[in-house]
Every structure is written in structure tokens, then in C-alpha cells.
Amino acid sequence: MTRPVSARQLERQAYRRNRTIVRIAVGLVSTVVVLGALTAGVITSPGWDRVKLTFFDWHHARESFPHIAEAFWLNIRLFLVVEVLVLIVALLVAVIRVIPSPALLPFKILATIYTDVFRGVPTLLVVLLVGFGFPALQLAGVPSSLFWLGAIALTLSYGAYVAEVLRAGIVSVHPTQWASGRALGLSYGKTLRHVVLPQAVRRVAPPLINDFVSLQKDTALLSAIGLVEALRAASVYQAETFNFTSIGVSALFFIAVTIPLARFTDWLGIRALRRQAGG
Amino acid sequence: MLTIRGLTISFGDHVVLDALDLDVAAGEVVCLLGASGSGKSTLLRCIDLLEQTDDGDILLGGVEINDPAVNEDAIRRNIGMVFQAYNLFPHLTVLGNVTLATRKVAGLSRREARERALELLARVGLDGKAHAYPDSLSGGQQQRVALVRAVAMQPDLLLLDEVTSALDPMLVGEVLDVVRDLAAAGQTIVMATHEIPFARDVADRIVFLDGGAIVEQGTPAQVLGNPQDPRTQAFLARYLD
Numbered sequence: 001m002t003r004p005v006s007a008r009q010l011e012r013q014a015y016r017r018n019r020t021i022v023r024i025a026v027g028l029v030s031t032v033v034v035l036g037a038l039t040a041g042v043i044t045s046p047g048w049d050r051v052k053l054t055f056f057d058w059h060h061a062r063e064s065f066p067h068i069a070e071a072f073w074l075n076i077r078l079f080l081v082v083e084v085l086v087l088i089v090a091l092l093v094a095v096i097r098v099i100p101s102p103a104l105l106p107f108k109i110l111a112t113i114y115t116d117v118f119r120g121v122p123t124l125l126v127v128l129l130v131g132f133g134f135p136a137l138q139l140a141g142v143p144s145s146l147f148w149l150g151a152i153a154l155t156l157s158y159g160a161y162v163a164e165v166l167r168a169g170i171v172s173v174h175p176t177q178w179a180s181g182r183a184l185g186l187s188y189g190k191t192l193r194h195v196v197l198p199q200a201v202r203r204v205a206p207p208l209i210n211d212f213v214s215l216q217k218d219t220a221l222l223s224a225i226g227l228v229e230a231l232r233a234a235s236v237y238q239a240e241t242f243n244f245t246s247i248g249v250s251a252l253f254f255i256a257v258t259i260p261l262a263r264f265t266d267w268l269g270i271r272a273l274r275r276q277a278g279g
Numbered sequence: 280m281l282t283i284r285g286l287t288i289s290f291g292d293h294v295v296l297d298a299l300d301l302d303v304a305a306g307e308v309v310c311l312l313g314a315s316g317s318g319k320s321t322l323l324r325c326i327d328l329l330e331q332t333d334d335g336d337i338l339l340g341g342v343e344i345n346d347p348a349v350n351e352d353a354i355r356r357n358i359g360m361v362f363q364a365y366n367l368f369p370h371l372t373v374l375g376n377v378t379l380a381t382r383k384v385a386g387l388s389r390r391e392a393r394e395r396a397l398e399l400l401a402r403v404g405l406d407g408k409a410h411a412y413p414d415s416l417s418g419g420q421q422q423r424v425a426l427v428r429a430v431a432m433q434p435d436l437l438l439l440d441e442v443t444s445a446l447d448p449m450l451v452g453e454v455l456d457v458v459r460d461l462a463a464a465g466q467t468i469v470m471a472t473h474e475i476p477f478a479r480d481v482a483d484r485i486v487f488l489d490g491g492a493i494v495e496q497g498t499p500a501q502v503l504g505n506p507q508d509p510r511t512q513a514f515l516a517r518y519l520d
Contacts, residue, residue, distance in 0.1 A: 003287075005333070009335070015348055
């Protein structure tokens with residue numbers, strides 16, 4: 001560190017510094033050029049003045065903001081509840097599908113049908129079927145609140161996706177990990193719980209959070225069964241004023257939640273890579 | 280062919296190579312000996328431009344290759360490197376591993392690359408495994424494939440980083456036989472190793488490293504038969520028991 005460095009090495013260091021500066025400059029220039037061209041393309045379009053009035057009106061943005069903010073709280077609550085339910089359902093389904101126990105065969109078949117069907121049906125369809133179909137059954141114990149019907153619909157749909165992500169994680173853990181768990185005398189279940197699942201969950205954390213990012217915005221689908229969440233509140237405002245700015249405002253709310261989640265996912269991925277590379 | 284002057288590199292406060300000088304002539308086989316942490320692997324990694332050096336010059340054929348302005352890919356094209364852990368590409372067959380660089384970097388046609396690969400694989404007794412995947416091979420077989428993969432590019436200089444350290448004793452011989460043949464064919468080799476009998480047999484020169492510096496170097500007879508430095512003596516005493 002403190003030792004004197006040769007003149008040639010100083011030249012090399014100067015070259016690297018220059019190269020870094022050039023790289024930063026190239027990055028900045030290309031960013032300005034690309035974003036500038038995109039912005040110019042939109043602003044110079046023939047309908048821009050009209051679009052600006054109907055979609056980006058400051059007055060309407062301020063007017064609709066408190067209504068949408070209040071309604072968005074419902075999206076947050078839905079997201080938090082459904083996220084927990086999805087994890088429980090998905091873990092159960094994934095474990096049932098990997099455990100090689102013959103007694104579980106009917107459940108394995110059901111679990112397979114469940115993931116196949118609910119990954120195949122559009123989420124909006126599931127929302128409509130559960131939201132309007134469940135209450136019509138008139139079964140005792142079926143919740144009548146739209147909140148819980150919506151939560152069940154999203155859980156059914158997302159549970160199938162997340163179960164497959166978890167199952168992929170479990171299958172990707174190397175067989176030698178199972179072998180060394182069993183060799184220590186751990187049962188199949190204990191090996192799964194203490195050795196395999198922790199590694200599996202860490203490995204699939206990025207796609208798992210990816211699904212939760214998606215879930216967060218799909219809470220807006222529940223507007224279809226009449227829940228007054230952010231999108232519904234924005235539509236109501238739009239219907240009253242014939243101005244679409246409120247829809248854009250509700251989009252900003254969703255983005256404000258998904259962007260931090262997305263960055264968190266990136267960070268998890270980078271950290272996992274670093275851990276593997278280190279040591 | 281290879282000239283190193285004042286090569287210095289630290290990781291944090293730890294000086295791994297300390298103003299090291301080394302010359303390797305064309306066709307020469309140089310074995311680097313030394314305890315773990317003496318800087319053997321780091322030296323090889325520096326020559327292959329895998330580490331950013333703190334000071335010193337590395338010249339290959341008179342060209343300063345650690346100049347940050349050089350095209351590293353063009354330099355590495357003339358240097359082969361084989362690692363302790365084989366590092367074969369698991370998604371490619373043996374043939375796919377060996378022909379990847381000769382096709383995509385050296386620009387050989389599919390047929391030329393295939394012919395060269397099969398000829399080299401035959402020389403190491405693995406032409407029958409051309410279509411096998413690496414995971415189905417033994418460690419010794421995998422390492423022979425890794426050697427063939429490096430040699431297929433016909434590098435001026437071949438760097439071998441403890442290529443037998445991950446192998447059990449039964450398999451060490453089959454890999455060293457390949458290295459011995461390469462040396463006999465005139466390949467310039469710099470090799471970090473713990474196989475002292477092999478080094479005695481094949482090396483033109485043995486370089487003993489300790490604490491990131493060359494303690495002693497010379498012919499195998501000099502360094503192994505009559506070590507002068509107490510550190511070399513202590514190291515050899517432990518290995519040759």
C-alpha cells in the first residue's frame with residue numbers, strides 16, 4: 001500500500017482512471033440520447049396536447065389523490081393477507097408433490113391437478129368464479145365478505161404458481177444433501193425441513209419475490225367483483241369527471257410499491273452470487 | 280518467452296506476490312513448488328490476466344500483457360490455463376468442450392475443430408468419450424479433457440494450476456502422463472504442483488516460492504537434491520518423508 005510504485009505502474013493507473021471516466025461519459029451520453037429521443041417522440045406526436053389534457057392534468061391528479069390513497073390501503077391489506085396465505089398453500093402443495101409417500105397419492109394427484117388447472121386459468125376468471133360463484137353455493141362457512149372472497153381467489157391462483165417455484169427449488173437441491181441429512185439419522189421430514197427447504201427457499205427467493213410483485217399489482221383485478229380498491233376508486237373518479245388522470249395516479253401507487261420490491265429482488269440475487277463466489 | 284519483473288499484488292493488506300522476477304524460455308518446463316499460500320496460484324492467475332496487479336511488468340514474447348490497454352482476449356488466446364477443479368462446461372459434451380474455443384475463437388470450421396479434437400482426445404486415450412458429458416467421467420478423465428481443451432488452441436504458453444490436487448492417487452498418474460507428453464513435444468509449461476517426483480522427472484527448472492517471493496530456483500537436481508535455503512529444506516523434508 002505505502003510502498004513506492006514504479007513509473008510504469010503510475011501510467012497504468014492513469015490509463016485505468018481515464019478509461020473509467022470515458023466509460024461513465026459514454027453511459028451518460030447514451031442515456032441522455034436514448035431517453036431524450038423517447039421523450040421527444042411522445043411530445044411531438046400529433047395528439048400530445050389532447051393526451052396531456054385528459055391523462056396528465058395536475059388539478060385532477062390533486063383532486064383524485066386522497067380518494068385513491070384511501071382505496072390503495074385496501075390493496076396493501078389484501079396483498080399482506082394473500083401473501084401469507086399463498087406461502088402456506090404453496091408450501092403445502094409443493095411438499096405434497098415431492099414427498100414419495102404412497103399414502104399421499106390421492107393428495108399428490110389433487111395437488112398436481114390444482115397446479116395444472118390454476119396456472120392455466122386466467123386470474124381474472126378465478127376472481128369472477130370465486131367472487132360470484134362461491135356465495136351462490138350457499139354453503140355454511142363460505143365467507144360473504146368481498147374482501148375474503150377476493151383473497152381466496154388470488155390465493156388459489158398465486159398458490160399454484162408459487163408452489164411450482166418452491167418445488168423447483170426443492171428439486172434443485174443436490175441429492176447428496178438429502179443423503180448427508182439421512183446419513184446423520186434425520187428422518188425424511190426432518191431432512192426436508194432442516195436441510196433441503198432452507199437451501200431451496202434461498203435459491204428461489206428472487207423468483208418467489210417476483211411472483212409477489214406480480215400479486216401486488218393483481219390485487220387490482222378484485223375491482224371486477226366490486227371491491228373499491230385503488231383502480232376502482234380511480235375509475236369512479238374518471239367516470240364522474242371524464243378525465244383519465246386518476247387512472248395514472250393509481251398506477252403510480254402500484255409502481256411505488258413494486259419498484260422497491262423489484263430492487264430488493266435484484267439485491268437478493270446479487271448477494272446470492274457474491275456468497276457463492278466468495279470463499 | 281515469458282519475462283516477469285517486480286510483480287507485486289496484494290489482497291487487502293496481505294502481500295501475495297512481492298516484487299517477483301521470473302524468466303521462462305520457449306520450450307521450457309518450469310515447476311512452481313511451495314506451501315499453500317506461497318503465491319503459486321496467484322502468479323499463474325496474474326500471467327493469465329485474471330488478477331489486476333499492483334506493480335511490475337509481465338512480458339509475453341516481448342509484449343507487456345498487463346498493460347491495461349491490451350486486448351485481454353487476444354492475449355489469452357495464446358495462453359492455455361487448466362485449473363485444479365477442471366472447470367469443464369457441464370452442458371456440453373467432451374467434444375463440445377474441446378471445440379468451443381477452436382470454433383468460436385480460433386475460427387476453425389466444424390470439421391477442422393472436430394478432427395483436431397478427436398486427434399488430441401485419441402492421444403490421451405479418450406476418443407471413445409467424445410460424446411459423453413463431463414459429469415459421467417472420472418476426475419482423471421475430466422482433467423485430461425480440460426488439458427486437451429487448453430492444448431487444442433495451440434497456446435504458446437500453458438499454465439497448469441495444481442491440476443492433480445483434486446484427484447485420488449490412482450488417477451494422478453494418467454493426468455501427469457499427458458503433461459509429460461506435452462513437455463516432451465516442446466510445449467512451454469509453467470506448472471504449480473505438489474507432485475515432487477514428477478517435477479524432478481519432467482521439469483527443466485524448479486522454482487521454490489515462499490511468502491510471495493522466489494526463495495530458490497534451479498535444475499531439479501540442484502533444488503531437490505541440494506537445497507540451499509532452510510525454507511526449501513524444511514518444505515522438502517516434510518514432503519519427501
